[in-house]
Amino acid sequence: MKKIALLGSTGSIGQQTLDIVANNPELFSVEVLTANNNVDLLIAQAIKFQPNVVVISNEEKYLRVKEALTPYPIKVYAGCEAIAQVVEMGTIDTVVTAMVGFSGLLPTIRAIKAGKQIALANKETLVVAGDLITRLAIAHRVEILPIDSEHSAIFQCLMGEAETSVEKIILTCSGGPFHGKTAEQIENVTVREALNHPNWEMGAKITIDSATLMNKGFEVIEAKWLFGLKPEQIEVVIHPQSIIHSMVQFCDGSIKAQLGLPDMRLPIQFALGYPVRIQNELPRFNFLDCPTFSFTAPDTKKFRNLALSYEALYKGGNLACVLNAANEVTVKAFLNEQISFTEIAKINELAMENIPYISQPELNDYLETDKAARIFAEEIILKKTH
Ligand code: MG
Numbered sequence: 001m002k003k004i005a006l007l008g009s010t011g012s013i014g015q016q017t018l019d020i021v022a023n024n025p026e027l028f029s030v031e032v033l034t035a036n037n038n039v040d041l042l043i044a045q046a047i048k049f050q051p052n053v054v055v056i057s058n059e060e061k062y063l064r065v066k067e068a069l070t071p072y073p074i075k076v077y078a079g080c081e082a083i084a085q086v087v088e089m090g091t092i093d094t095v096v097t098a099m100v101g102f103s104g105l106l107p108t109i110r111a112i113k114a115g116k117q118i119a120l121a122n123k124e125t126l127v128v129a130g131d132l133i134t135r136l137a138i139a140h141r142v143e144i145l146p147i148d149s150e151h152s153a154i155f156q157c158l159m160g161e162a163e164t165s166v167e168k169i170i171l172t173c174s175g176g177p178f179h180g181k182t183a184e185q186i187e188n189v190t191v192r193e194a195l196n197h198p199n200w201e202m203g204a205k206i207t208i209d210s211a212t213l214m215n216k217g218f219e220v221i222e223a224k225w226l227f228g229l230k231p232e233q234i235e236v237v238i239h240p241q242s243i244i245h246s247m248v249q250f251c252d253g254s255i256k257a258q259l260g261l262p263d264m265r266l267p268i269q270f271a272l273g274y275p276v277r278i279q280n281e282l283p284r285f286n287f288l289d290c291p292t293f294s295f296t297a298p299d300t301k302k303f304r305n306l307a308l309s310y311e312a313l314y315k316g317g318n319l320a321c322v323l324n325a326a327n328e329v330t331v332k333a334f335l336n337e338q339i340s341f342t343e344i345a346k347i348n349e350l351a352m353e354n355i356p357y358i359s360q361p362e363l364n365d366y367l368e369t370d371k372a373a374r375i376f377a378e379e380i381i382l383k384k385t386h
Contacts, residue, residue, distance in 0.1 A: 002272065005032035005092045005116075007083060007107055008099030010041040012203045013121045013147065013264060017096055018045060020269045023280065028272060031092050034083050036099065037061065043068040050074065052091065055082045057103075080106070087111040094272070096147070097122040100205050101328050102370055105129060109363070112136045119271040121147035123222045128321045129366050130225030144226065145271040150219050151226055152267035153245035153258035158227070161250065169229065170247040170255075171219055172239040173298060174199050174262075176211040179238060183302055189341045191334065199242040199262045208331045209305075212344050213298060217309025221320050224313060231313040236306065238296045243285060261285045304345035308352060318358040318369040325373035326351035333381045343384075351376050 004021065008014045014035075021028045034055040035042040046054045046069055055077045056065045062078035069076055077086065084107045087095050095111040096119040097104050104122030111118060113136065120126070126133055137144050146152050150171050158166070177196050178186050194211040195204060202210070209215035220234050242262040249255045260266050261283055269278055300307040305327070312319040330344040339347070351373045358365050 001026070002028050003031045003091055003093045004028055004272070005034075005087055005089070005095045005111075006030060007032075007034045007087070007095065007097050007104070008036070008122070009033040009045055010035040010038035011098055011100065012201065012206075013098035013268065014096075015041075016265050017098060017268050017272070018049065020265060020272055021049065024278060027278065031089065032086050034086070034099075036103075039064050046074055047072065053077065053086050053089070055079075055086055057083060083107050084110045087116060088114040092116055094119055096268075096272075097125065098147075100124075100203065102128060102324065105366070108133065109136060112140050112142045115140055115142060118142060118144045119147055119268075120144050121268075123148055123218050124324050126222045126225045127218045127324045128370065129361075129363070130221065130320070132363060132366070134225050134228075145274050146222075146226055147264075147267050147271045148219060148222060149262070149264065149267045150246040151222060152270055154223065154227060154248055156258045156270070157246070157248040157256040161248075161256075163228065165250050165252075166227070166229070166233070167249045167251050167253075168233040168235055169223060169227065170235045170237055170249065171216065171223060172242070172244050172246050173213070173216045173236050174210070174242045175238040175240050175296075175298070176213065178211055179240060181302075186302060187340065187342055191337060194334070194341060198240070200264070202264075204335060205328075205331055208334060208344075209327070212305045212331075212341070213300075213303035214305035214309070214327055214331075214344075214348075216298070217306045218324070220306075220309050221313055231310060234313075236298050238298055239293065241290055241293055243290055243293065259285060305348060308345065308349055312352070315357075316359070318355075318361045318365060319352055321361070321366050321369045322352050322355045322373040323348055325370040326377040329374050329377035329381070333377075338381055338385050347377050347380050350380065 030049040030051045032053045033051045036057045039061045053075045059078040066076045087107050087110050094117045098121040101124050104125040108125045197207050244257045247257040312323050326348045330347045333339045355373050
């Protein structure tokens with residue numbers, strides 16, 4: 001029985017993780033649930049799964065959660081520091097990091113230091129501070145199991161292979177809803193259009209990131225850290241069918257791919273069950289339903305965020321942290337209709353040009369960089385809207 005702390009239980013990945021737990025009660029139990037704001041769903045999940053501890057990040061909502069769970073033997077805490085603390089509980093085997101953005105960094109660090117296995121859905125943690133996280137994971141002999149579908153695919157392709165035999169990896173990308181559109185068309189897309197992803201059902205932040213190719217850019221950075229690759233070993237190819245989840249090319253020219261229907265429950269279940277594959281009743285892919293697979297190169301002129309990610313990867317230091325922080329601000333501003341779709345990448349790029357570069361950042365530098373980049377992006381947006 002694996003005991004799980006699920007950080008971000010009310011989001012898309014969090015809910016699907018609980019589906020897997022509910023379908024496999026003999027394999028998994030929930031020790032901890034945490035959520036940011038969605039009190040009603042958190043309460044319902046706590047009543048259903050009976051964890052030991054529930055944490056609501058927004059402290060103003062503590063009393064509502066506490067009152068609702070009074071009849072049950074569930075401890076209730078509030079605040080970010082509480083989230084970072086509960087991951088250290090002795091009863092936890094695996095921490096699933098399914099929260100959004102920079103907020104994943106500190107709890108993930110604490111969980112690694114406490115020796116917990118990490119099932120990583122919060123890719124921003126590796127984007128912001130991949131060097132720090134991978135160093136810590138090695139020092140504490142902690143496994144980081146990717147939940148991101150592309151990285152789960154690569155992880156599966158690498159099983160049984162020597163690290164030195166990898167020539168390159170090929171991350172597949174659906175292209176998002178605006179693949180093939182002209183620059184003028186992209187200029188004027190609406191929030192509603194950007195939220196309408198062709199293949200994947202996901203939360204709002206990652207859906208916008210998929211439309212701008214920021215998500216793919218972050219995945220390039222995530223792959224570097226997870227698999228110890230050089231930037232030139234990571235390639236992105238547009239595959240609009242989203243059936244091949246990614247590929248590895250080996251030193252003999254042989255290529256392995258992992259395929260399946262685009263359903264996040266597959267990589268989540270793989271990470272939770274690892275090293276064992278768990279039988280399930282999810283729909284199966286049939287090749288005859290999808291006779292054509294197509295592949296094209298991504299357009300990094302139209303989708304600048306992907307180019308910015310490679311720049312951050314080649315230059316290193318705190319640049320990816322700047323990009324992530326600016327992007328969290330710009331995506332929020334786009335969702336609030338304060339800036340246009342193409343301004344997301346423009347402001348991200350300005351932040352990368354203007355925030356002081358630090359070549360070998362430590363944790364405190366990352367925290368400072370994150371703050372500075374947010375303020376920088378917010379000020380540009382404020383000037384634009386006034
Ligand atoms: Mg992905």
